[in-house]
Amino acid sequence: MISLSKRIFVFTTFLFLSGLANAQGQKMEEGFDYRILQAPQPVEVKGKVEVIEFFWYGCPHCYDFEPDLSAWVKRQPKDVVFRRVPVAFRDDFLPHSQLFYALEAMGKGEAMNEKVMYAMHKENKRLMTETEIADWVASQGIDKNTFLATYRSFAVVSKARAAKQLTEAYRIEGVPTIVMQGKYVTSPSIAGSKAKAIAVMDYLEEKIRKDKYKQ
Template sequence: MKKLFSALILSLLIPLTAFAAEYSDGNGYITLKNPVRTSTPDKIEVTEIFWYGCPHCFKLEPLTQAWKKNLPTDVKFNYMPAVFGRNWLAHAKAFHVADLLGIEDKMHSDIFNAIHLEHHRLNSEDDLAEFFVNYGVSEDEFRKQYNSFAVNSRLSQADAKIRAYGARGVPGLVVNGKYLVTAETAKGNNNIYNVVDFLIEKERTK
């Protein structure tokens, strides 16, 4: 009977062990050589590096929204727009303007849809000013924020963090300033949040 019980316990442990070994540094994620300080040390921070013009980021967005619906109380999620090219700047500024005005949640997916489904480029201040009017923001208020010190400061801070993460493209997920997850490391967008969940649990157990 004892042997049967031991065999049963072993059979239950094997799947758990296999799951724990499913991801490792270089397989699913990359461990940063130098951890980056997070803005919420009392929580496990997950940051998505993105660009509104990126088709891969657009395809990831529904998965992100679904994952966020069940966000644990000990996890903080942030979006961080990257500027890896000249035409990325307007989109990054648009995100920060929306965030400063408290309407980022309303606009985020809509901007993706406007660009990728409705084929609006939204890559100039004028285009974006017109778009923001649909969310109750006057053109004057938009332009004031778009060219503000606050937005430029956020751009600089994000650029510094993205460089520290060692990110070279988008989308990318950084977990607690320690691990970088990409579609390449996770072997596809559909697996990105499985790796993120694994790393969140890894951080919890430390």
């Protein structure tokens, strides 16, 4: 006889797999599940599937989407190039963009991005000023002076400004937003849910391959 706990496990696993198959089997429609930019932007690497997430550390929807997106990125083959672009819809959000690029320059972006989001969304830390950011980074075991030198560097400030220009070029109006191959745009809000957005990304990935990575 199968125990109740085992039956519950089998049933919930079935529901999860059924939901996943259903999402992946749905028809993807341009204009509903994804959009095509009128002015496509050039990709950085030719012969690859380029995927960009436009995000903001302070966005609750970005924080909510992060586990699903990270899981998607981890299962991608080598022809998929993924990168994040921080969005600053207001000038007072630029410190967050600098924080992102400073951590990236120090080789700590992958390890720290989730921690930054957790601090902001679960520990109510605003991290809006250089002092707040530097103190928090130091509390994570990173040398404060080294971080500040990187944070204030010409390279990091330039990247933060370039990210703002890229956001404008792509006409990003909300986050998180996923852009693939410089022209296909989707998001949980466009697709209707996180699961559907991931399914749309899978669909677009295959479409880009079939089109031989053309823009």
